[in-house]
Amino acid sequence: MDAPDSLLAPVLQQWRLGLGALVLALLWLCESWRPIHAGRGRRLAHAATNLGLAGLNTVLVGLVAAALVVVTTRAGAAGFGIVRWLGLTGWAQWLAVIVLFDAWQYAWHRLNHRLPLLWRFHALHHADADMDVTTGVRFHSVEVLLSFTARLAVLPLIGMTVPQLLAYELLALPVILFHHGNVRVPPAVDAALRAVLVTPAMHLVHHSRWQPETDSNYASFLSVWDRLFGTFRLRDRPEEISLGLDGYAEPEWRSLPGVLRAPFRPRSASRVA
Secondary structure (H helix, E strand, C coil): HHHHHHHHHHHHHHHHHHHHHHHHHHHHHHHHHHCCCCCCCCCHHHHHHHHHHHHHHHHHHHHHCCHHHHHHHHHCCCCCCCHHCCCCCCCHHHHHCCCHHHHHHHHHHHHHCCHHHHHHHHHHCCCCCCHHHHHHHHHCCHHHHHHHHHHHHHHHHHHCCCCHHHHHHHHHHHHHHCCCCCCCCCHHHHHCCCCCCCCCHHHHCCCCCCCHCCCCCCCCCECCEEEHHHCCCCCCHHHHEEEEECCCCCCCCCCCCHHHHHHHHHHHHHHCC
């Protein structure tokens, strides 16, 4: 990492963590005031499990993050990467890498639904029948490590640097938390926002218990990819969607040890038709 990047990356990481914590706290309060699904109990225990998993994943990624620095630095020194081959610099390069990486996020998400090995771990995210803002950071640690490994190839191919990745996450994380939030958004506001961004009404469909809806609306940040690739789907009354997956209702799958163990059950890789 060159000198400017070595100074920029820690700043962006601090902003990302700070903004993420702020948005999560604000949405948590809004969920109490104007929920889509009202009357939920055990909110604190539910949040403790999901945030505990997120904390564990943050530690794991921190332990292996140096590998991203090495591969992106070497790619940059060799002039490797799509944005460098196109001769993009400055803001044009930053915009291009954010759009290209978001396209990869869409493709990776679809793969997580198509490949049984990936679905085994991604299913934990969908198994949360009490979906709220904390679900936005509920991912099994194996899924996180698999995603990190894929990024070791994808970031150099795009020509993306670590600060650019952190800038993407700084932009995307509040959107991801927002569209997982159990917050009722006026339909007109949701419709205006989803012209560009993924919104709660759009992402609720993706968390449906019915597989044809689960296998739609894969975008995480920019909503364009689902329209472009024919996976966009809406419900007239998204609040009526049944959330979660079968096989996760027992209390043992609600604790942190339980969610970590759940994908290793023989039935955990199955799909609901």
